[in-house]
Amino acid sequence: MGFFTRTKEHTPCTVEISHKFESLHAHVRFNNGAVIHPGDEVQVQGPEIMAPFGEIVTEERDAIILRASTIERLWTKATGDLEVMELCEFSFSEEVTL
């Protein structure tokens, strides 16, 4: 991680998508214990993972973590709170008129 530069990391990950009646969820776990910091970007590689209704799909994939530079990390930490309204979106849609 540089002060001004971003770095790219590859990490194997396990993706679990549940499209079941009992549970709708989707999670990514980094197999090597990599930790995400403010401002980092994550992209799971490969085609879209779809779980048919009623099934849980688990796949081993490669993820790219684009590490934020130190300055970006500080910036995200300092300004992230401004986006806090997102947290208040409990049952809301973006559209003003439907």
Add this chain to the structure above:
Amino acid sequence: MNMHSADATTAEEALAIQETIDSDMATEIAMQDTLLTPRFYTTDFDELDAIDVSHIRDEWDPLIDRMVSDPNKGHFKKNADWDEVDWDGMDPQLKKEFIDFLISSCTAEFSGCVLYKEMKRRGSNEEITQLFQLMARDEARHAGFINDALREAGVAVNLGFLTQKKKYTYFRPKFIYYATYLSEKIGYARYITIFRHLEQNPQYRFHPIFKWFEEWCNDEFAHGEAFALLMKSDPKLTRGVNVLWIKFFLTAVYATMYIRDHQRPAFHEALGVDTDWYAHEVFTKTSKLSEQIFPITLDIDNPRWEAGLKRLQKANVDLADAKKQGRKVAQLGASIRAGLAFVSLFTIPSKKHAVPAKTRLEPAY
């Protein structure tokens, strides 16, 4: 598993199989695809790990024990109460607004699940990770239940967002507590208000999902209780300058709800609910509940409150129109009006009160 009609041993069987395949395909094709786009957050996980619940154990343990016992485990199942919905006969505007209601509820439940799961994964304080695991379980269950209602309406939820690039935003833990506590409690108040109203006026119950709201909102109630206790574990969180943050979150959450609910007039009309009455009712309940931990409540009966909300809502509609038409000056004007309306709401003197020594409440509405 799809059986091919060639595998059938009798003609009847072959026909039956072909029919299932056809209807499956028809559903797949007709399904309108909705991509769920939850947000991703990080926070100060060391701070979360440092939470010490030992001095509130008398309230903490019973709450966790009950969540572990999972009283709603069997609740989210469709049974005979789930009556047939006439989607085709539904007024198109109502259908549009109702589906929007379901999709945004599903996204909210799902985002809660993602957030709680992340906190569970990253934390190392076992009491805290256990709590977040339990809440993630509930939210995933809620999301699954709404998802099923959406499928019936021909809307397929797409979870393909994982393979898209996503950025992690940072929030301080206390902001997560304030916002999430309020989301859970206002969620409870919203669900129970609709449920009680429909209990009295069943002729307005145009979809069976409302019958499930009572037990459902008890989950949200319990989640709110957990956040109340997290805040109680560190008294600084509800003192001094943080009281201003609490006021900010109360104002922001209430105002957002007011604006968004007014975007679904047909939905509320079909429920036989006056949107202004509903907002006031939900604010009253949420305020009463939040006295368990917040030292202030908003003065929602002050005439400036209602007037400010109306101006904010109007400015918001104007802003959207101006954006659509690309009118920059009108856009700026509407933004300023919205900002002023918010400031006016925020500066209404709040009501102060003493916070009770015992925090825990039971759902009583």
